[in-house]
Amino acid sequence: MKAAILKDAHNFVIEDMPSPKINETELLIKVKACGVCHSEIHQWDHKIEGLKYPRFIGHEVSGIVVNKGKNVSKFNLGDRVALWVDGKGYAEEIAVKEDRVFPIDDEISFAEAMAEPIACTTNGVIKANIRLGDKVVLVGTGFMGLILLQQIKLSGASEIIAVDVRDEILNLAKELGATRIINSKNEDPVEAVKKLTNGEGADICFEVGGNQATLDLAPQLCRMEGKLVIFGYHPGQRVIRDLGFWNWMAFDIINAHFRDLRTILTGSKIGMDLLNKKMINMNPLITHIYPLEQINDAFNAAKEKPKGFIKAVVVIE
Ligand SMILES: [Zn+2]
Structure with missing residues (x-):
């Protein structure tokens, strides 16, 4: 072969x-x-x-x-x-x-x-434990972000705000269920998210981009005691610029990276079921x-x- x-x-x-x-x-x-x-x-x-x-x-x-x-x-x-x-x-x-x-x-x-990327997003959404009516922000709507978006929608979020720098994928994010799209090159995402959340910030903020810029932006979009979900894959070195702010804001910080094979296989099974039932596209x-x-x-x-x-x-x- x-x-x-x-x-x-x-x-x-x-x-x-x-x-x-x-x-x-x-x-x-x-x-x-x-x-x-x-x-x-x-x-x-x-x-x-x-x-x-x-x-x-x-x-x-x-x-x-x-x-x-x-x-x-x-x-x-x-x-x-x-x-x-x-x-x-x-x-x-x-x-x-x-x-x-x-x-x-x-x-x-x-x-x-x-199965593997779908397992990761499935486990990420399960670990974030989204509640009916939650306002959720995705920072980064590439491949993983667009799968997450569909699964967050299934979880009952009332607002799904997609933040990225590429218009064409933001348009797709809208088609797949984003309630609002923000191109952070043209619009201040901090202001926009505040406006959409009564000045508070999102209940749950997924950092998906896996780069320093998305890691810096995500906590600024999250409300006090909101969930900050680090989903992006971060090879090499990253800096948490202001741990004092994360601490002061009392974020519930969720590391949505999965290593245990049992977790991965459970996520694969649930995620592949959703795909086969056409609940994700x-x-x-x-x-x-x-x-x-x-x-x-x-x-x-x-x-x-x-x-x-x-x-x-x-x-x-
Ligand atoms: Zn992979």
């Missing part, structure tokens, strides 16, 4: 490898799609100290069951499935344990069916599709974010 191996910065190489062997509890999946994750881009963009190269990454995988161990009971050959795996996804085949596999309905495309979020041979272009797009970019997915025909 063919696999894309990250040899160096900006350098995936396609190599022939033996098919993965499966044990009694595993399935062999013919990979159909693997999403390019924000958390992988820095590993591709430059060699990270302490990480071993060559690397075999890719964890947002979906495909078809082509073989299974004798103890696998819930899946059959030919089933369409999404997986939770911790790598090796940019390849024609992958082995996976049965408890990390989730069925996909026929009407959902492989590129849409990404991933289709408009998949904007850039590449064959395996063009995986470096996929990563370049994910880094550069050309106009209209939301998510790059590598698809294997």
Whole structure:
């Protein structure tokens, strides 16, 4: 089988490898799609100290069951499935344990069916514990923000305010349920959110962008004793500029990053159910599709974010 191996910065190489062997509890999946994750881009963009190269990454995988161990009971050959795996996804085949596999309905495309990011947003929304009528702000409405937005809507928020710097994704945020969109390049989000919340700030503020600017802005939009949810992925160093302010405002600070496999698998199951029931729509979020041979272009797009970019997915025909 063919696999894309990250040899160096900006350098995936396609190599022939033996098919993965499966044990009694595993399935062999013919990979159909693997999403390019924000958390992988820095590993591709430059060699990270302490990480071993060559690397075999890719964890947002979906495909078809082509073989299974004798103890696998819930899946059959030919089933369409999404997986939770911790790598090796940019390849024609992958082995996976049965408890990390989730069925996909026929009407959902492989590129849409990404269990891992959906698990993250699902767990984030569950941990934030949104109550009926809450006013919620999202700071950053890229791929993860737009999934969160739909799940926050399902949770009964009365106001969902989307803050970003790109008009085209803010327009999509509106279509997907944002009650108000704010381009922070053209409008002061602090003033705008105050106006929408009787001068108080939002009940819940999700920091989604994963950069210093969104981390600085999010607490300014949150009300006293509101929930400040740090959802964005923050590789490298970030500075909390004013912990005194966070403390004074008595924020309930929620770290919405999940590491325990049991939590991730529970989130995957709940999230994939919502997708299969069409309660969340991933289709408009998949904007850039590449064959395996063009995986470096996929990563370049994910880094550069050309106009209209939301998510790059590598698809294997
Ligand atoms: Zn991911």
